[in-house]
Amino acid sequence: MSKEEHLLTVRNLKKHFPIRGGLFGGQIGTVQAVDGVSFTIKHGQTLGLVGESGCGKSTTGMLVLRLLEMTAGQVLFQGQDVGQMKKQELRDFRRHAQIIFQDPYASLNPRMSVGDIIAEPMMLHDIASGIERTKKVEDLLKVVGLGPHHARRYPHEFSGGQRQRIGIARALAVQPKLIVCDEPVSALDVSIQSQILNLLVDLQQELGLAYLFIAHGLNAVKHISDEIGVMYLGKMVELGEGDELILNPLHPYTKTLISAIPQPHPGAKKNRIILQGDVPSPANPPSGCRFHTRCPEQIAICSQEEPEFRQVQSRFVACHLVK
Amino acid sequence: MEANIEVKKQIKANGHVHVDKVKGPFAEFVERFMKSRSAVIGLGILIVLICCAVFAPILAPYNPYESNLPIALQAPSAEHILGVDELGRDIFSRILYGAQVSLVVGVEAVTLALFFGILLGALAGFYGGKVDTAIMGVMDVMLSFPSILLALAFMTVLGRGIDKAVIAIGIVSIPQYARIVRGSVLSVKENVYVTAARAIGNNDRRLIFVHILPNVLAPIIVRSTIGISEAILEAAALGFLGLGVMPPTAEWGTMLGAGRQTIFNAPHIVTFPGLAITLTVMAFNLLGDGLRDVLDPRLK
Amino acid sequence: MQIPLLQINQLQTHFHIGKRVVKAVDGISISVNPGETMALVGESGSGKSVTAMSIMRLLPEAITKTQGEILFEGRDMLKMSMEEIRDIRGKHISMIFQEPMTSLNPAYTIGEQISEAVRVHSNVDKKTAWNKAVEMLELVGIPAAVQRAKEYPHQMSGGMRQRVMIAISLVCNPRLLLADEPTTALDVTIQAQILDLIIKLAKEFNTALIMITHDLGVVAEIAQNMAVMYAGRIVEQGRVADVFANPHHPYTVGLMDSIPRLDGGKKQRLHTIEGVVPDLSALPMGCTFADRCEYAKEKCREEFPAVRVLANARQVACHYPLGGIES
Incomplete structure (x- = not known):
């Protein structure tokens, strides 16, 4: 199919943060937060990114929206190179690509009323004004399950789940095509998580939104995603259709991740893979395959040669063991 | 429940639409202000002080510059309720007239310092890197001199006079505000809502002024209330050194300085101007504390 | 029953x-x-x-x-x-908290913190308590326990700190x-x-x-x-x-x-x-x-x-x- 099918194409994305130190604050090393990640998102579809802390999934989300400057690679949004955009183009891009954050307590300006928070993106992008804008704010509040009277309140008056709804309304205000959801339910209670997940699914179906859904909880990612990408230490280790990937994981890390999640089935037979040790520091990643230090299936080549991220049938995987 | 009432109010107010119109933001501000006891008391004292300054010619029982040497150093009495100074001038009248100078010096100097302090501090904190190094380098150099010495240096360039003194004092206190603002901006800008604001397309100017600065108000307000008293005292010190406010001009700081020699046999000469300064500082402090709370929607 | x-x-x-x-x-x-x-x-x-x-x-x-x-x-x-x-x-009865970052005192080595817990409840000398601490660290799966005991909390990862917390809470055999x-x-x-x-x-x-x-x-x-x-x-x-x-x-x-x-x-x-x-x-x-x-x-x-x-x-x-x- 043509490019049109892909809303977002990410190629070999890299972000290296310098580590400064020493007497004169010179660079003494780099943290390879994201190191060569590629994926695509189709219109109206969801790509889920999972991984543990430090794997670079949130950084990837920030890079896609150019809230951080990338070190190398390419992000194409509807064929346009996000990295090359000038100020005005970038502003227009922000109309089409939005973000929802993890911490609903920190992501809303405490000094602004909810109405102002939701109206601000419309003001910045000249969408509606005056009474029409107020009306739109009310509509958006309704869409996310709040009431028009909430517009005058301030963020601290709301619960975590309600704040997350406000954050969603703000993202929707510019009628975006893509929303990066950065751990949108991790900070919420279980019963509230399902409310927000349902809302996100409903909005996707009604508005044709595409999501880049970033989370460490595989359950939530599996629930909402069409495709899932698994990240480890700045690299994508496996990428494929969601159900298939969970049922038949190819990469040893994906297998571990799936087996590590405590499942609510008491007495069920478990073949849990317990990894040894901690995630290595991204400032000093292991040679060869980055997972080899903890991999239960590693062979000799793993510590020497980095596996290529290649297509295996309908799946992409980076592992020497997968033929 | 509360929500219901609000909705009804809204409908009553104007059919449908504008949610903000239920109670205008200004009306709401006034209402909250009136509820804050410290803000009201502070403002009350301040209004009294301003009235003293404005209506000094009417309120003052004597000419503040007319000396009456025979009664010099006289303690408070029925004729001179706050006593007379070393030249036999009525202290009460001088304090009333002094308010004209002192209040203006304090407020103007702090306003000047705040304006540049906030601007420089915000730029340094927001952009960091070379901008930060450059701005804060200059600020640190300024801070390394005793402020009065630096003010003196500026006065030699600017020339004499009260307005020059205000400018000198204002410039000298810029670093203190810049430092506070920079520190607060550094921590506030790490908040996710700042990133969120960037993600919806805010430019740097709006990020700084709409999303960051309102959240660093609290420490700035507290610091500037103290700053006002410092400015008054520094103006007095400059006057004492023969720059800035010159005798015989009635001004609290100068009065305080002049009364020093006679502090043991006529303590009232220093006491009352001192009290006037304290009262002013207290008024600004109370107002500042109150404002800080009133302006914080979280404390509603 | x-x-x-x-x-x-x-x-x-x-x-x-x-x-x-x-x-x-x-x-x-x-x-x-x-x-x-x-x-x-x-x-x-x-x-x-x-x-x-x-x-x-x-x-x-x-x-x-x-x-x-x-x-x-x-x-x-x-x-x-x-x-x-x-x-x-x-x-x-002992307790483990959620936040492994803040439930350890940053000013003391983890060995000191575990031995402290031992000495509060039993009358043993420092050496014995320290040995007990090292033993506990081994038990909770911290590699090179003898060296790690001399480290401070900030030198350890979240998972390691939680292991230390478990060591402290179990050292007196509650x-x-x-x-x-x-x-x-x-x-x-x-x-x-x-x-x-x-x-x-x-x-x-x-x-x-x-x-x-x-x-x-x-x-x-x-x-x-x-x-x-x-x-x-x-x-x-x-x-x-x-x-x-x-x-x-x-x-x-x-x-x-x-x-x-x-x-x-x-x-x-x-x-x-x-x-x-x-x-x-x-x-x-x-x-x-x-x-x-x-x-x-x-x-x-x-x-x-x-x-x-x-x-x-x-x-x-x-x-x-x-x-x-x-x-």
Whole structure:
């Protein structure tokens, strides 16, 4: 199919943060937060990114929206190179690509009323004004399950789940095509998580939104995603259709991740893979395959040669063991 | 429940639409202000002080510059309720007239310092890197001199006079505000809502002024209330050194300085101007504390 | 019949804040047998952490009013002097917290912190205590324990710190361990390590465990008994296998159905519990869950449901329980 099918194409994305130190604050090393990640998102579809802390999934989300400057690679949004955009183009891009954050307590300006928070993106992008804008704010509040009277309140008056709804309304205000959801339910209670997940699914179906859904909880990612990408230490280790990937994981890390999640089935037979040790520091990643230090299936080549991220049938995987 | 009432109010107010119109933001501000006891008391004292300054010619029982040497150093009495100074001038009248100078010096100097302090501090904190190094380098150099010495240096360039003194004092206190603002901006800008604001397309100017600065108000307000008293005292010190406010001009700081020699046999000469300064500082402090709370929607 | 290690009867913990009374825990009863694991499940504000803090008597006394009984080996802890409590804390009952970053003192090495815990409760010299500390570090799976004992908390990862916390809490061989969301702040693969470690050590030391968590997966994996808390009360308790197989309280059902499952359908609607947890300082008259319950009837809003005791030590507090019990 043509490019049109892909809303977002990410190629070999890299972000290296310098580590400064020493007497004169010179660079003494780099943290390879994201190191060569590629994926695509189709219109109206969801790509889920999972991984543990430090794997670079949130950084990837920030890079896609150019809230951080990338070190190398390419992000194409509807064929346009996000990295090359000038100020005005970038502003227009922000109309089409939005973000929802993890911490609903920190992501809303405490000094602004909810109405102002939701109206601000419309003001910045000249969408509606005056009474029409107020009306739109009310509509958006309704869409996310709040009431028009909430517009005058301030963020601290709301619960975590309600704040997350406000954050969603703000993202929707510019009628975006893509929303990066950065751990949108991790900070919420279980019963509230399902409310927000349902809302996100409903909005996707009604508005044709595409999501880049970033989370460490595989359950939530599996629930909402069409495709899932698994990240480890700045690299994508496996990428494929969601159900298939969970049922038949190819990469040893994906297998571990799936087996590590405590499942609510008491007495069920478990073949849990317990990894040894901690995630290595991204400032000093292991040679060869980055997972080899903890991999239960590693062979000799793993510590020497980095596996290529290649297509295996309908799946992409980076592992020497997968033929 | 509360929500219901609000909705009804809204409908009553104007059919449908504008949610903000239920109670205008200004009306709401006034209402909250009136509820804050410290803000009201502070403002009350301040209004009294301003009235003293404005209506000094009417309120003052004597000419503040007319000396009456025979009664010099006289303690408070029925004729001179706050006593007379070393030249036999009525202290009460001088304090009333002094308010004209002192209040203006304090407020103007702090306003000047705040304006540049906030601007420089915000730029340094927001952009960091070379901008930060450059701005804060200059600020640190300024801070390394005793402020009065630096003010003196500026006065030699600017020339004499009260307005020059205000400018000198204002410039000298810029670093203190810049430092506070920079520190607060550094921590506030790490908040996710700042990133969120960037993600919806805010430019740097709006990020700084709409999303960051309102959240660093609290420490700035507290610091500037103290700053006002410092400015008054520094103006007095400059006057004492023969720059800035010159005798015989009635001004609290100068009065305080002049009364020093006679502090043991006529303590009232220093006491009352001192009290006037304290009262002013207290008024600004109370107002500042109150404002800080009133302006914080979280404390509603 | 076995004598329970810990028996809580009608515990109420109310906070008096200004004129408000926050009923954080409002009449709960549980019992834990030696060596058994009990899970306290609930969302934020359900009172599960306050229950643990009440057992440890760690709440600020000035604003806390506690009633009921907390019988530890038959003695009521609420009637004990602070001295007696201090003797129990750490030695007989110890606690692990959620936040491994802040629950260790950054100014001391981890070896010092573990030996400190030893020396508080037993009269041994520094050397013996230090050796004990190293031994514990090995036991909780910290490699090169002799060297690591000399390190400071900031030099360790979150998972390692949680291991150190476990070492501190088990060093005096307590009979009861309270674990307050010990794995919530950790990554999944690390969480798996820590859960395994807790289960293994609890068995080895024959320590009873009260596991406080919001994660039903964790409950299913490590506990024998569970109590589901909502707004300061226990709405349902029983053996884990029984409760999962046939939950009776609508809140338990809602909680179980609202988790997205790995074997569930893609983008399928999840069950939700609408609304939010009630204000603990203004609880409704009837059942606290009535406002969010899809089965609520008039009676639910008027009358608080008494706890019903069923077979197999199963209890449920609902007027109209689900899953085939006549009401």
